[in-house]
Amino acid sequence: MTTVVPAQQSRGGGSSGLYDVLELVLDRGLVIDAFVRVSLVGIEILKIDARVVVASVDTYLRFAEACNRLDLESGPHSDPGLPDLVGEITESGARGKSKGVLSGAAETISHAFQQGRDGDDGEEEPRRRRAPRKKAAASGSGSRSGTARTDDEE
Amino acid sequence: MSTYVYGIAECSHPDLPDGTTGVGEPARAVRTVVENGLAAVVSDAPEGLRPKRRDLMAHQRVLYRAEADGPVLPMRFGSIAPDDASVRGVLAERGRHFRERLKALAGKVEYNVKATHQEAAVLRHVMAHNPHIKELSDANNAAGGGSYQQRMRLGELVVAAVQAQEAEDAERLYRMLEPAAAGVAAGPESAAWVANVSFLVDRASVEAFTAAVERVRADRPHLELRVNGPLPPYSFVEPGPAAPAVPRGAGHVSETVE
Numbered sequence: 001m002t003t004v005v006p007a008q009q010s011r012g013g014g015s016s017g018l019y020d021v022l023e024l025v026l027d028r029g030l031v032i033d034a035f036v037r038v039s040l041v042g043i044e045i046l047k048i049d050a051r052v053v054v055a056s057v058d059t060y061l062r063f064a065e066a067c068n069r070l071d072l073e074s075g076p077h078s079d080p081g082l083p084d085l086v087g088e089i090t091e092s093g094a095r096g097k098s099k100g101v102l103s104g105a106a107e108t109i110s111h112a113f114q115q116g117r118d119g120d121d122g123e124e125e126p127r128r129r130r131a132p133r134k135k136a137a138a139s140g141s142g143s144r145s146g147t148a149r150t151d152d153e154e
Numbered sequence: 155m156s157t158y159v160y161g162i163a164e165c166s167h168p169d170l171p172d173g174t175t176g177v178g179e180p181a182r183a184v185r186t187v188v189e190n191g192l193a194a195v196v197s198d199a200p201e202g203l204r205p206k207r208r209d210l211m212a213h214q215r216v217l218y219r220a221e222a223d224g225p226v227l228p229m230r231f232g233s234i235a236p237d238d239a240s241v242r243g244v245l246a247e248r249g250r251h252f253r254e255r256l257k258a259l260a261g262k263v264e265y266n267v268k269a270t271h272q273e274a275a276v277l278r279h280v281m282a283h284n285p286h287i288k289e290l291s292d293a294n295n296a297a298g299g300g301s302y303q304q305r306m307r308l309g310e311l312v313v314a315a316v317q318a319q320e321a322e323d324a325e326r327l328y329r330m331l332e333p334a335a336a337g338v339a340a341g342p343e344s345a346a347w348v349a350n351v352s353f354l355v356d357r358a359s360v361e362a363f364t365a366a367v368e369r370v371r372a373d374r375p376h377l378e379l380r381v382n383g384p385l386p387p388y389s390f391v392e393p394g395p396a397a398p399a400v401p402r403g404a405g406h407v408s409e410t411v412e
Binding site: 020021022023024025026027028029030031032034035036037038039055057059060061062063064065066067068070 | 156159161162203204205210213214227228229230231232233234235236240243244248264266268273274277278281287291294295299300304305306308309310312313314316317339341350352380382385386388389391392
């Protein structure tokens with residue numbers, strides 16, 4: 001059971017160990033009040049009890065459309081458009097009432113990686129695992145340059 | 155010089171990292187600060203430390219190496235003491251608590267499991283099990299997409315059905331994995347996960363746990379599971395029963411932004 005850091009078992013191809021456990025490193029673990037903690041300004045761990053699917057008019061319409069599209073497809077496993085579909089649905093679902101928070105955090109997380117990658121001598125960036133975040137980050141205010149507000153890299 | 159703290163172990167820990175690289179650029183050397191039979195794994199704290207990928211990785215790596223040879227209480231990323239003396243002070247003051255936790259966590263590791271829906275598969279599942287929804291969808295398609303009201307009606311039903319499925323899947327995952335674990339803790343809640351749960355797993359039971367994960371995969375093919383572990387037991391550093399992980403309650407869709 002000796003494995004690399006952090007060991008990972010996942011299906012569906014390559015993935016990022018760190019990205020998946022980032023929240024644990026940042027939001028779990030021992031906290032001792034006598035110690036100071038590094039400012040995580042900008043790295044807001046999402047505290048949203050938002051299920052993937054949030055009830056909103058926007059979501060309803062998106063899902064109706066998604067169903068219709070599925071209906072038109074043939075066969076149970078015709079998934080060529082799946083990633084896009086997933087991205088669209090979940091992004092709009094989460095966007096319902098929490099867009100600012102969600103996209104903001106997605107930006108900061110991706111930005112943290114961006115920074116790290118810049119300083120990591122080409123170490124491979126963890127493949128971000130889900131279209132919604134990527135999309136949220138991309139569709140957030142002002143793309144990647146807009147993330148500068150989060151964690152100033154000099 | 156302030157001191158960055160990675161984790162706390164018993165002095166008897168056979169192989170605490172020493173001289174390996176920690177956070178910072180250039181990476182600071184990892185050493186131990188010993189007091190009261192306990193050892194804090196530390197390094198000098200770099201100025202202006204930020205949660206960058208390199209440093210997050212360094213934190214994780216130091217803990218992972220230490221954890222491989224014996225229990226370590228992982229600190230949250232970014233914990234900085236004013237100096238080594240204050241680290242000693244904390245070890246002296248809270249030794250009992252640390253020892254209790256180290257004992258409880260000995261031989262155990264954390265596995266974090268995240269589940270997401272494969273949306274297309276879930277939608278098909280929902281339509282297959284709700285003839286009414288399928289009919290509405292067919293009718294809308296026949297009508298070139300349907301009117302606004304018709305689409306709203308369909309979407310509302312689908313969303314409700316998918317939400318119910320999320321709750322059911324989360325509960326199912328919990329029920330299937332919990333018996334193979336020594337502890338359960340809800341992961342930090344975040345958008346886009348059907349479930350995010352950490353399990354404390356005895357090293358001797360890792361195979362049983364991963365087998366249980368495979369059973370969930372077989373049982374719920376529309377769930378995508380991501381399993382990360384073994385990890386230092388970040389989610390189990392505090393005593394007491396873990397927060398209820400799953401279920402969060404069917405149909406409960408609050409959007410509390412804290």
